[in-house]
Amino acid sequence: MRVLTTSLALALLASPAMAADFSEGSTAKSWNLYAEAPAFFEAKVVDITCEITGDCTDNCGGGSRQIGLLRAADGVLVFPNKNAQSGFQGAAVDLLPFCGKTVEVDGLLIKDEDIQGAANIYQVQKIRETGAQEWTKANTWTKAWEAKHPEAAGKGPWFRRDPRVNAHIAQTGHFGLGLEKDAELIKELFE
Structure with missing residues (x-):
């Protein structure tokens, strides 16, 4: 029984959810929010509606749909609901130019097992296409709003x-x- 318990505990610790620590390599600035952790990872930029329902459009909806990050490390769909601006604007404007591309993102991940719905909510601060050297700051929402x-x-x-x-x-x-x-x-x- 003890061997079974130990084996089960080791298997749980080895699972991707337990082993994943996305803070390595992150330079994200803290917002001092509950359950935030720096998170740097590679992901594909996707249309969330397309990923969940199969109802897909060109260019991730062209700005009319919420954008998601399909994390490469574990296949988890991460919801980037905030960009790097202090007004808590959404991140879709910043991520849309990367639709369908694999990117690296740096920001803050909110995850709290005790609060239903607070899992894999992301605050993207920087984005770059995988392999690129230069980062794009996720702060274009207000400029896009002013132009509109x-x-x-x-x-x-x-x-x-x-x-x-x-x-x-x-x-x-x-x-x-x-x-x-x-x-x-x-x-x-x-x-």
């Missing part, structure tokens, strides 16, 4: 000027409870 919305130029954070955000607020109010309730709350809180 030149009418929203001005001071302040992008989301205060975003036409979609402002249209939604105009319809539902700042609290999403309707304009009438919004006005009551603003009066109560700020006057």
Whole structure:
């Protein structure tokens, strides 16, 4: 029985999930987030919908779909939901030029077995095609947003000027409870 228990324990420790330590080689900067760990790995840039359902489009959806990283070391589909910018913008804009290519990424991996859904969530900070020397910083979201919305130029954070955000607020109010309730709350809180 003791030999069986020891063999089982050694087999579990040898499994890819237990052996994988993606921190080696990472130069990612900490965001001081719960369960973050530096993670450097090779992956194929994929369309998540295509990978999961088989509903595939050209060029990973051309920006209309969420992008994923199919990690080479273990075949795990990693969700890069943040880029290197402080506003927690998504990483799809930064990864789209690499659609279908094998890349190396450096960033922070969030993984917590105790929180359902907090597994293999990635915050990509740098990307480069495998074999390339130069890194691409994952910080182009705001520039892409500005190019898409030149009418929203001005001071302040992008989301205060975003036409979609402002249209939604105009319809539902700042609290999403309707304009009438919004006005009551603003009066109560700020006057």
